[in-house]
Amino acid sequence: MTDKIIRNNQVNLIGKVLTDFEFSHEVFGEGFYTFEIEVPRLSEAVDVIPVLVSDRLINVDEKVKGKFIDIKGQFRSYNRQENGRNRLLLTVFVREISVLEDEKINRNPNYIYLDGYVCKNPVYRTTPFGREITDLLIAVNRPYNKSDYIPCISWGRNSRFAKEFSVGQNIRVWGRIQSRTYQKKYDEDNIVTRIAYEVSVSKMEVVEEENEEANG
Structure with missing residues (x-):
């Protein structure tokens, strides 16, 4: 069951390390550290993505800033109190x-797959240039009865579907x-x-529809 839950949330990134390791917290003697990586897009733009890693996976005293790394993990969400309100924080675990x-x-440097549940009504809108966009919030199950809440944005025909x-x-x-x-x-x-931080959707499907086709 745990393996299935882990497969529901898969991230693979290749990018350049932008910051040094910074201590975040400790759990049962295991230290966790944050840093950021820069991941290229097909255009000239880049995405700067926060990462959380255990000191059991990498030597945090090693200087890796400026080097390229390959990461496999999950996109996770955490709540933090700011000015009396909850703020959703996202990071790659x-x-x-x-x-x-x-x-x-030599391959896609930024890949994510999620299998989850719509937890807010979709928000559909069009830009001043007529581009269609739909915002989604997806709850993805995590081990130990937890869930991650991941914002997703879809475009064009995916937007009309979503x-x-x-x-x-x-x-x-x-x-x-x-x-x-943003400001x-x-x-x-x-x-x-x-x-x-959000997931820019390139492909999506409804699980129930797939099952119905299989049963039909």
Whole structure:
């Protein structure tokens, strides 16, 4: 059962380490450290993605900043209290990590697969240029009766498909993790620049429909 839950949330990233390891927390003597990596897109742009790794998987005293690494893991969410409100924090939790000898990337550097449940009504909108977008929030089961809540964004025909989803529906999505900068305005004199993380969906399917086709 645990293996199935782990397979429901799969991330594979290749990118350049941007920051040094920073201590996050400790669980039963196992230390966890955060850092950021820069993952290239097909365009000239890059995504800067936060990562959480155990000191049992890599020597955190080793200087890997500026090196390229290969990560396999899961996209996880955590709640943190800020100004009396919950804020959803997202990070890649590492299960396997290796430092690459060269910078050549010979496969997709940013891949994610999720099998989860729609937990909010989809939000459909169009941009000023007429591009269709649907925002989703997906709950993905994690071991020990926990769940990760992952924001996803779909475009075009995927957007039209996703806007019909209902809360509780089991769906699968494939895509990439993307980062984007936005400004949070608290009042006229207090504007904070933040980075949001979400899954940009390239493919999606409804699990129930697949099962019905198999049974038919």
